[in-house]
Amino acid sequence: MSLWGVVETVFYLSQTLGWGDVVEAFSGGLLTLARVIVLIAVASVIWVPIGVWIGLRPAVAERVQPLAQFLAAFPANVLFPFAVIAIVATGASPSIWLSPLMVLGTQWYILFNVIAGASAFPSDLKEAASVFRLRSWTWWRSVILPGIFPYYVTGALTASGGSWNASIVAELASWGNTKLEAFGLGSYIAKATEAGDFPRVVLGTAVMSLFVTLFNRALWRPLYVFAERRMRLD
Template sequence: MAIPKIASNIFPSWANGFFFLAASEIISLGNVKYELKGIGSRIVRLIANNDYMGLYIALTFSALLSVLLTELIFRPLLIWSEKYKLETIAKPMPVTEVWLGRLSLRRVRRIGRRIALKVPSFDLRRRVKVVYYPKLVKGFSSAFKVLVPVSLISFLMLLIIASKDFRDALMLLTELNYLKYTALALIYSTLRILATSLLTMCWIIPLAFYLYFRPKLERLTLLIFQVLASIPAPLFYPVILKVFKGSLIELGVILMLMLASQWYLFYNIYDGLKRFPYELEEVLNLYRVKGLYKLKVALVPAIMPSLFTGLVTFIGGCWNALVIAEELRPGVGVNIGIGKELISYTNAGYLPGLYATLLIMVLFIMGLNKGLWRPLRDYIMNRFSYEA
């Protein structure tokens, strides 16, 4: 079932959204600046004005909101999704306390029953008959595969006809010097993402296993992670600029990429461990398979599909974070990178360069998906999946 995976990915999605609040609420293009009202833009203004008291209050409210959402929505949803796991042996439900569980819902249910009896259209107690039409689904799938490429090509043709900037971008793609520089920028950014992935896995995987063997720490850990994730990116700029100077700026970029995307990797790996079949766990306990040997023959192979999913989403988050990591402030950042190139064109208001670089970046990522991730996914699912 997909519900447990969806529930486990709500945490990192919320964290990633909070991290990019400032970049989303304040958008600059050349001399034009768009600013939306929100906690992200508010924090940026407080930092610019050196209003540390206001900043402390804003962060306190952000952390409080994250804690409330975790306890009242995210964590109950995660516990509820446990019943949708397909297992041959019933797994004992975790003994956990949820704030919603302390509330008496009898009155709410009684009101719901009265509404259902008075208004037939609201009677949710009736079973809904689900009919599955394989041919219809297959037809929609085939039509979707045709319509998406046709729509994209039509949209690009419309841009070429209507937009002079887009036509100039296509002309820019024919310049050899631009292509060489952009290719080199892509290589540098890819190496940074690769280094970030390796360093993140070095501590995320052991942490996931540590919490798996100590489930009582789950609640506290999730709360801490959500509070840390509620810290927007601009707050890290002064620390990184002070600690990582000169040639050490590369480490600062890697740290920013890690802070932006590490939650995807952790929650997917931890969810993979929690979905380990209870019957296999019973067999391992019966034969007294423990320690490193248990990790080698059972748990590590079991998390490979989840590790792959987490790694793909982690790297996707890193591509997004490049635009804020490779140039922390105007004139302060790495010498070359695809994120820095995009920011440079954005600050200059040069739309042809922005369009051309975005097009190259998208084509490069699509090539990675087709040439690397898809074959690797098929291999991992066939080699390590225990659900077949």
């Protein structure tokens, strides 16, 4: 069935599009991939320590957790025009500065999963870490990072999937007549949609699905399996 669908799609596209289109979609995909990786990494560096700090303080976590979940549900694209205005005003490069919009709405998945992980960290292990006076880097490396890892993977996986989708609205952002574009698979799909160019929409979407699936297979799944095997607390 699915194989037949692939054959159908390829046949349909080959009638209207050439290899040039495929190359364009794939190079856009590579660029968007690079953005996703960099942004998830940056968001992790920021939110993991903050999430750990919050999660280990139940009183704070109780207040912040609903807020993080609200932010994850908040339609981030409502804020995009502000970014457009700021980029135009400062003359910054859209290729770089439109990118953060991709994680604007999805970074919160990392935050609230890390908070959940740190809150669930077993108290006997906390006590052991304290009795043996594990501090600073030893504590991060041997105690808390492995402890929250399964939660972090869940959050980062969700965030990265969401960021791919967000790229469609983030890489082509507009406010009034101002239109900014960052070359990538997201803007490729967005432009095709705007133009009602059905074959390119199909091609772009197919390439994005392929990238997301391969990315999950190559990175997140192995991390998941590793977390399950090694980091599980039982």
